[in-house]
Amino acid sequence: MKWCKESTLEKRLRGRKDNNGSKDDMGLEATLEVWEINTFYALSHVLFKVSLRVQKGELVCLLGRNGAGKTTTLRSIIGLTPPRSGNIRFNGRELVGKRPYQIVRMGMGYVPGDRRIFPDLTVRENLEVGRRLRGTAAEWTLERVYELFPSLKKLDKQLGNHLSGGEQQMLAIARSLIGSPELLLLDEPSEGLAPLLVKVLEDQVLKLREEGISILLAEQNVKSALRVSDRGYIIDKGRIFFQGTAKDLRENEEARRHLIV
Amino acid sequence: MGLDAILFQVLTGVGKGMNLFLLASGLSLIYGVLNVVNFAHATFYLIAAYICYTITGLFPNGYWLALILAPIGAALLGGICERLFSRLYDKEHYTQIMLAWGLILVFGDLMKLTWGSEGKMVPTPDVLAGGVPLLGGNFPITYIFVIGVAAAIGIALYVVLYRTKVGIDVRAAAADAEMTSALGVPVDKLYIIVFMVACWLAGVGGVIATLLSPIYLGGDLEIILAAFIIVIIGGMGSILGSLVGSLIYGVVFALGILVLPRFALVFLYILMVLVLIFRPYGLLGRPR
Numbered sequence: 001m002k003w004c005k006e007s008t009l010e011k012r013l014r015g016r017k018d019n020n021g022s023k024d025d026m027g028l029e030a031t032l033e034v035w036e037i038n039t040f041y042a043l044s045h046v047l048f049k050v051s052l053r054v055q056k057g058e059l060v061c062l063l064g065r066n067g068a069g070k071t072t073t074l075r076s077i078i079g080l081t082p083p084r085s086g087n088i089r090f091n092g093r094e095l096v097g098k099r100p101y102q103i104v105r106m107g108m109g110y111v112p113g114d115r116r117i118f119p120d121l122t123v124r125e126n127l128e129v130g131r132r133l134r135g136t137a138a139e140w141t142l143e144r145v146y147e148l149f150p151s152l153k154k155l156d157k158q159l160g161n162h163l164s165g166g167e168q169q170m171l172a173i174a175r176s177l178i179g180s181p182e183l184l185l186l187d188e189p190s191e192g193l194a195p196l197l198v199k200v201l202e203d204q205v206l207k208l209r210e211e212g213i214s215i216l217l218a219e220q221n222v223k224s225a226l227r228v229s230d231r232g233y234i235i236d237k238g239r240i241f242f243q244g245t246a247k248d249l250r251e252n253e254e255a256r257r258h259l260i261v
Numbered sequence: 262m263g264l265d266a267i268l269f270q271v272l273t274g275v276g277k278g279m280n281l282f283l284l285a286s287g288l289s290l291i292y293g294v295l296n297v298v299n300f301a302h303a304t305f306y307l308i309a310a311y312i313c314y315t316i317t318g319l320f321p322n323g324y325w326l327a328l329i330l331a332p333i334g335a336a337l338l339g340g341i342c343e344r345l346f347s348r349l350y351d352k353e354h355y356t357q358i359m360l361a362w363g364l365i366l367v368f369g370d371l372m373k374l375t376w377g378s379e380g381k382m383v384p385t386p387d388v389l390a391g392g393v394p395l396l397g398g399n400f401p402i403t404y405i406f407v408i409g410v411a412a413a414i415g416i417a418l419y420v421v422l423y424r425t426k427v428g429i430d431v432r433a434a435a436a437d438a439e440m441t442s443a444l445g446v447p448v449d450k451l452y453i454i455v456f457m458v459a460c461w462l463a464g465v466g467g468v469i470a471t472l473l474s475p476i477y478l479g480g481d482l483e484i485i486l487a488a489f490i491i492v493i494i495g496g497m498g499s500i501l502g503s504l505v506g507s508l509i510y511g512v513v514f515a516l517g518i519l520v521l522p523r524f525a526l527v528f529l530y531i532l533m534v535l536v537l538i539f540r541p542y543g544l545l546g547r548p549r
Contacts, residue, residue, distance in 0.1 A: 078443055104445035116440040118433045128426055129433040130444045179445055 029056045030089070031183050031214045032077070037086030037096075039076045046072045047083065047238045054183065054216050059209045061225040062218045063249070063259055064235040070218035071113055073235065074185045077216075078110040079103045090183065105132065109181030113188040113218075115172040119161035123152055123171055126160055130175040145174045148207060166197045173204070183214040190221045202228050222259055226250055234258050265396040270515045272395070276404035278511020279411035280473060283466030284484065285491040285503040286418065287459030293498030294435040294455045297346050298354050300361035302463055303485035304368045305335040309464035310476045311372055314381045324386045332464030339460025343453050350452075365481065378478050383471035403472040410469055414462065415504060422500065431455060435498065490529055494536050496546020505544055 032054040039047035047069050054060045064070050075081040077088055079100040088095040095103055104110070118126050127142060146153040149170045155163065163171060169189055176184060186205070190198045198221070205228050209215060219225035226232065226246045234242040234249065236258040242249070249255050288302045312334050313327035320326055342364060349357050389406050392399035422428035434441040434448050442448045487510060495506025510529060517525030542548045 080439060080443060099447075100439075100442045101445050101447045104443060110443045112440065112443070116437055118436045118440070120436055121429065121433060125429045125432070128429045129441060129446060131426070132445050175444060 030054070031056045031058075031091060032216065033087075033089040034073070034077060035087040035089070037073075037076055037083035037088065039072055039081055039083045041072075041081070045238070047076060049086070050076075050235070050238070050240055051086075052216075052233050052240060052243070054214050057209070057212055057214055058231065059205070059215045059217065059229050061229040061232040061246075062216060062235055063222055063225060063232055064218075064220070065259065066220060068235045069238040070220075070235060071187055072238070074110065074187050074216070074218055077103075078108060078185060080110075104176075104179060104181075107180070107182040109176030109179055109184040111172045111176050111184065111186050111189065113191060115168045117160035117163065117168045117171055117175075119159065121160055122157050123155045123160070123163070124157070126171055126175050127178050130178045132179050140178050140180045142178065145178050148177070148204065149174050165192050166194070166200075169193065169197075169201065170204075173208075177208070181213060183216065184208065186215060186217045188218055188220060190219065190224050198224050222249075263397070265398070267516070267519070269396045269398045269400065270519050271512050272400060273404060274512035274515030275508060276407050276511070277473065277515065278507040278509070279408045280466055280470050281484070281487055281491060281510060282411050282504050282507035283414060283462045283469075285488045285495070285507050286415070286500050287462040288488050289492045289495070289498055289500060289503040290455060290462075291459045292492070294431055295346070295350065295452050297350065297357050298361070299346070299459075300358050300485060301342070301364040301368070301481075302459070303481040303488060304365050305339055305460045306463040306467035306470070306484060307476070307481040308338065308368060308372065309335040309467035310383075310471050310480075311376050311381070313468045313471050314376070314383050314476060317383050322386065324383070328465070328468050331468045332461045335464030335467070336457040336461035339463075340453055340457045342460075343456035346456070347449070347452065369478065369481070373478055376478075380475045380477040382475050385472055389472065407469050407472065410465065414465060415500075418462075418500060427451075427454070490533050493533050493543060496543025498547070499543065499545040502543050502545030 030053045032052075034050060034052045036049040036051050037047055038045065038049060050069070050073055052060070052062070052073075062070050062073060072081060076083045077095070079095065079098055079102075083096060086096070090103070090106060090108060093106065095106075098106075100110075118129065121129070124142075127145065131142075151167065152170055152174055155167060160168070160171070173184075173186070173189065189201055189205070193201065202224060205215065205217070209228075217225055217229065226249060229246045231245050232243070232249045233240050234255050241258050242252065242255045244252065244255070284303060284306050288299060291297050291299045291302070309331040312331040313324070316327035316330060317323040345360060345364075346357060349360060385403060389402050392401045393405070394400075420428075422432060430441060430446045430451060431454075433444075434446065434451055438448050441451075491506035491510050492503055493506075494509055495502030495504070509532070513528050513532060514525050517528045536543060
């Protein structure tokens, strides 16, 4: 059953690829197109022919259990763990073989699951690391970022390791936002946050989407992810098993099976 | 022995310490950011000192020219060596020390071929000759100059690290290089810059050291030991720690000479052992 599902998905994706590389059936532009990537950690094969796409302005979630391959997928896209085979296209440009900093400078932002706040740097300095001067019109300035995350402004001079989990998560998002990304890769932003904070976070993610930023959201928290997403993929044991709209994912029995811990 | 004499000696120690600070801060910076133990760091210091000797021999007022050119030479050489070290960034420290040891031997022989094995003296520029009456003695102007140059560079280093984008990136990379690169910072270029700046600092240290003592082959091995004692006391990876360590080193050594000349170095080793026992990561360092 599983294999059957995967192969039809693959066929569909391959069909698209053959027709035209960057537009799908409905003629929408793909911001990100991941095509059959295989990723390894040393000798262990972690991702098996993972394919997915994110259209311009779309919020797509990547759902899966712990260890299913969500983080590795995002790390493959941003270039921290480059895939050994397959293609990743961002606005039509090939990413495989590029360094993480080059990929970021092309307009991608990465927010890791463990936040990775620089502990000895202040909040403002953490943001400074993410700041770049790209002559785009929709550039995110420190002021705009602080507008979206007012609580960070008050913590301006605080050291990174003095922040709470929620504050660190906001800072992690703000830090890649200040680089004015077109596409944001969010890895489990809700992890370890209190339910109330998860709600706040959902609102902020939606605001980012309203700003026109495409988002690929990796989540274990299915409910939260499906509340904000347009579409989603389900990954299990390094393979994509299902894709569909948020509604499909909520209702499909088989989809749910892959998500039960 | 009067209080004046002791204070005078302390000041001399501060001068020597500030000179060593230029070397130790670079050693500490390279370790903190690149996680490389650059055992060859003092070799860049010695090479700059020799270049200074050559330049002062060629031009009548060559010392000032040497102060500009010799550190640049050390930095360029450092940039080349960084490319060698870059292959060992993810390897054990001992492999880096092996490479550094190789560099010490190769550069040592090259220096011997170029400048010969006898010691060299660099003439003190007229402006820096003589001394100022202080605490009942005559404090050499060269020491004041050394303290001034090292202090100015220390402040500049602080400003760059804490007030500029590139400095903040360097500190971020020291904490988490992978995340820094995932925020759009070309970390490998940053590493070259850091290595070159550290070698430039060593070069300035070497040029101003020629005012205080003669240049001789093998001097780099003596001075790298001093630099290691300093960063172990002050804390590997901490710039402020290397300043504190340098001052402690200079002053303890200077006072040691006054009290028990033959055991001046022993006091420092005892101090280092005490730090290693009670605060293994150094006075201002942090556990890694």
